Amino acid sequence: MTSPLQQKLKVTGPVVVTANRLGDGAVVYRAADGTWTKDLAAAAVVTTTPAALELLGVATSEKVVVVDAYVAPVELTPQRQVLPGNLRERIRSSGPTVALPGQC
Amino acid sequence: MYIYDDFDRTLVQERVREFGDQVNRRLSGELTEEEFKPLRLMNGVYLQLHAYMLRIAIPYGTLSSDQLRMLAHVARRYDRNYGHFTTRQNIQFNWIKLKELPDAMADLARAGLHGMQTSGNCVRNVTTDQWAGVAPDEIEDPRIWAELLRQHLTLHPEFSFLPRKFKVALTAAAHDRAAVKIHDVGLRMHRNGAGETGFEVIVGGGLGRTPFIGKTIKPFLPKRDLLSYVEAIMRTYNQYGRRDNIYKARMKILVHELGAEKFAGEVEEEWQAIKEGPLALDAAVVADIAARFRYPRYELLADNPPELARAREDNRFRLWLDNAAINHKVAGYAIVTLSLKPEGGPPGDATAAQMDAIAELADRYSHSEIRVGHEQNLALPHVAQRDLPALWRALDAIGVATPNVNLISDIIACPGLDYCSLANARSIPVAEEITRRFRDLDLARNVGPLHINISGCINACGHHHIGHIGILGVEKNGEEYYQVTLGGRADETAELGTILGPAVPYAEIADVVEGIAAAYLELRARPGELFIDTVKRVGVDPFRERVYAAR
Numbered sequence: 001m002t003s004p005l006q007q008k009l010k011v012t013g014p015v016v017v018t019a020n021r022l023g024d025g026a027v028v029y030r031a032a033d034g035t036w037t038k039d040l041a042a043a044a045v046v047t048t049t050p051a052a053l054e055l056l057g058v059a060t061s062e063k064v065v066v067v068d069a070y071v072a073p074v075e076l077t078p079q080r081q082v083l084p085g086n087l088r089e090r091i092r093s094s095g096p097t098v099a100l101p102g103q104c
Numbered sequence: 105m106y107i108y109d110d111f112d113r114t115l116v117q118e119r120v121r122e123f124g125d126q127v128n129r130r131l132s133g134e135l136t137e138e139e140f141k142p143l144r145l146m147n148g149v150y151l152q153l154h155a156y157m158l159r160i161a162i163p164y165g166t167l168s169s170d171q172l173r174m175l176a177h178v179a180r181r182y183d184r185n186y187g188h189f190t191t192r193q194n195i196q197f198n199w200i201k202l203k204e205l206p207d208a209m210a211d212l213a214r215a216g217l218h219g220m221q222t223s224g225n226c227v228r229n230v231t232t233d234q235w236a237g238v239a240p241d242e243i244e245d246p247r248i249w250a251e252l253l254r255q256h257l258t259l260h261p262e263f264s265f266l267p268r269k270f271k272v273a274l275t276a277a278a279h280d281r282a283a284v285k286i287h288d289v290g291l292r293m294h295r296n297g298a299g300e301t302g303f304e305v306i307v308g309g310g311l312g313r314t315p316f317i318g319k320t321i322k323p324f325l326p327k328r329d330l331l332s333y334v335e336a337i338m339r340t341y342n343q344y345g346r347r348d349n350i351y352k353a354r355m356k357i358l359v360h361e362l363g364a365e366k367f368a369g370e371v372e373e374e375w376q377a378i379k380e381g382p383l384a385l386d387a388a389v390v391a392d393i394a395a396r397f398r399y400p401r402y403e404l405l406a407d408n409p410p411e412l413a414r415a416r417e418d419n420r421f422r423l424w425l426d427n428a429a430i431n432h433k434v435a436g437y438a439i440v441t442l443s444l445k446p447e448g449g450p451p452g453d454a455t456a457a458q459m460d461a462i463a464e465l466a467d468r469y470s471h472s473e474i475r476v477g478h479e480q481n482l483a484l485p486h487v488a489q490r491d492l493p494a495l496w497r498a499l500d501a502i503g504v505a506t507p508n509v510n511l512i513s514d515i516i517a518c519p520g521l522d523y524c525s526l527a528n529a530r531s532i533p534v535a536e537e538i539t540r541r542f543r544d545l546d547l548a549r550n551v552g553p554l555h556i557n558i559s560g561c562i563n564a565c566g567h568h569h570i571g572h573i574g575i576l577g578v579e580k581n582g583e584e585y586y587q588v589t590l591g592g593r594a595d596e597t598a599e600l601g602t603i604l605g606p607a608v609p610y611a612e613i614a615d616v617v618e619g620i621a622a623a624y625l626e627l628r629a630r631p632g633e634l635f636i637d638t639v640k641r642v643g644v645d646p647f648r649e650r651v652y653a654a655r
Contacts, residue, residue, distance in 0.1 A: 025155035
């Protein structure tokens with residue numbers, strides 16, 4: 001898949017804005033209150049291109065907090081649970097799918 | 105080991121201070137990410153899926169035990185207790201924090217280690233045969249020439265902003281263990297009819313989305329001309345290489361589009377203008393570099409000592425010995441490969457505890473020296489054969505004595521989508537599953553030498569094009585698929601593999617590999633015919649028919 005950073009934005013379903021935290025590179029999500037959270041469940045979910053662009057615009061203006069902010073797809077379960085929308089985002093959210101060395 | 109001098113130490117320490125200042129300015133907001141990114145890349149710092157990744161050069165694959173201990177320390181203190189050895193004799197740490205990078209780099213610098221030129225559009229780590237200086241089949245130690253190139257090309261102002269990255273590899277052995285034909289510049293040492301040694305110069309090799317095997321443009325280059333000729337190649341590339349399209353910017357594209365002959369002509373013209381200048385190598389300079397490579401004072405020993413004969417009665421030891429130890433150029437010694445390919449484990453990874461233990465064993469049994477190979481294994485280059493039984497027990501205890509070197513479970517793989525921001529598909533779990541399928545060493549030995557290379561995207565960090573079996577991860581409609589090639593090889597007869605058939609989904613790729621192995625056992629002319637020779641003899645069609653028949 002093309003890097004999300006290189007994709008033109010066309011929102012067709014629920015999305016969040018995600019980035020890596022500047023200081024440690026940790027995966028973070030933009031929350032509705034304007035903060036960044038490591039918890040996907042606390043991310044602001046939007047469903048239209050203008051709303052996503054607005055969220056992304058504010059996020060990318062914060063140049064000393066996060067790096068490489070972009071819009072990522074999510075799935076909403078019937079219980080309104082927020083899940084990553086593809087494998088890449090599942091791995092970003094949950095970490096490598098393999099046991100780390102020394103933990104096998 | 106090569107002994108660095110004050111110039112090297114000062115250079116590395118100055119870079120650490122400079123980068124520390126750059127990190128602080130980034131964290132304070134004084135530098136934007138756009139300004140900072142090229143600076144961090146110049147120091148081997150990437151931003152991957154979960155965290156920053158730090159790539160550290162291991163020039164020509166030679167490490168001291170103290171350096172390996174330092175890598176263990178960095179893994180333990182700044183990362184998550186492990187590191188990943190790459191296909192270019194580097195090590196990568198996957199969980200480094202930007203705010204801690206200056207401290208990590210300062211620690212590394214104390215051991216002469218750094219990440220300079222492990223990224224960016226510059227000359228990358230110069231690589232060579234991991235058995236350099238000890239291999240029985242080599243003409244001379246190629247690291248002397250690798251070090252000359254390293255010194256000349258480190259922070260070279262003319263070549264710090266090339267059109268794209270630039271990779272150089274050397275070998276001085278009959279058998280190419282450094283994959284020189286897939287590098288921008290590959291150098292193979294030969295001896296001519298007059299008994300002189302020089303380099304065959306191969307250019308324009310490379311993998312990625314447009315793979316090429318390099319072409320020889322100079323069959324025999326006198327060693328005194330090495331720097332001037334490489335300089336002429338790089339000037340030619342720097343002048344004509346494309347900067348308008350990242351996918352066409354590597355030198356392989358220029359060589360292909362100009363044609364090797366015309367490219368060679370351009371290089372020759374440039375070379376004639378500079379070959380008698382300051383870059384002509386003075387024998388004293390070469391001798392000075394050579395003198396900085398220290399070799400052990402080997403004992404006078406005989407091959408096959410009685411201790412070894414007795415130990416061979418242990419079947420497990422014999423299996424390991426026959427697989428992982430090879431003859432040294434000095435009688436009574438062996439070169440021992442440490443498999444970083446455990447069953448069900450990620451290829452090329454070593455824990456901090458393993459690194460510390462290997463450093464200790466290197467002190468005890470290998471004159472404090474360790475080697476790193478592009479196959480993502482380590483080696484102890486100076487082991488007295490009488491010590492092999494004790495060494496084996498110690499290696500076995502830390503999980504690096506799996507007797508699968510060069511067998512089907514000795515898989516080369518990139519980090520793939522589990523770590524890499526460029527990847528389309530996972531590599532590591534595919535490799536792990538294949539090692540489980542071939543955990544029966546009788547089966548693996550029956551299949552014999554067979555290299556599997558796995559890349560998680562077209563950038564080909566796992567060198568899939570030159571795997572005997574190459575596996576490329578692709579993405580189709582959001583799902584992971586794997587395209588398989590057969591018949592690639594990385595040695596002196598390097599070739600690109602041929603696509604076997606349609607890509608298969610993640611759940612089926614290990615089945616396909618099992619099917620290929622079964623087809624080989626059926627198709628080989630005799631038990632001793634290697635997999636790669638069978639593919640060469642019969643082509644891929646008989647494999648395709650058998651593997652895809654049931655799909």
